[in-house]
Amino acid sequence: DTGVSQDPRHKITKRGQNVTFRCDPISEHNRLYWYRQTLGQGPEFLTYFQNEAQLEKSRLLSDRFSAERPKGSFSTLEIQRTEQGDSAMYLCASSPRPTGGSFNYGYTFGSGTRLTVV
């Protein structure tokens, strides 16, 4: 396993179009997270899954955003009717199931998908 994979690496779309991004986590990781990062800022939390269940969604995730993780494996993030303000780097991360009293073993991030809305 080579880590967390995201596809595509770059996406340029016209305002109003729909876009979908894919994330393949490390295979044994049951937790998957989506973050958004704008220029000069740290990543901001969007949503997270434990297996196939979406457990938390940020207020940043408007009705135009939807995320899925069917069968608890890969995940998709869809943005409908894109706006220029959606231009950002979309980062996916995964984390293993905690065991032995440790709550979290840390996140592994993918290389991100850079979205440009023109």
Next chain:
Amino acid sequence: KQEVTQIPAALSVPEGENLVLNCSFTDSAIYNLQWFRQDPGKGLTSLLLIQSSQREQTSGRLNASLDKSSGRSTLYIAASQPGDSATYLCAVFISNFGNEKLTFGTGTRLTIIP
């Protein structure tokens, strides 16, 4: 609401110098703290993970410390090299009633001058 601050926002030092990057957080009820490196236009690479029960972690020329009670962490880089130039981000992990979240600072952009 947890807030994470990194100072300075940017730092330039000559090659070979030792340096310290700072991270502070407002809520000490964290489970761990992670330092990441980000090259321009790229994703995040994990450098060090410190659990809340630990005081420090070391990896090669990097040493990270954690003082949970005062809400501070530092990343020490020894004998800096031009390849260390990148943005360094710290992030704290919290879990509240099953909601898990990694909260990031805005980063320190480090430039090592050859």
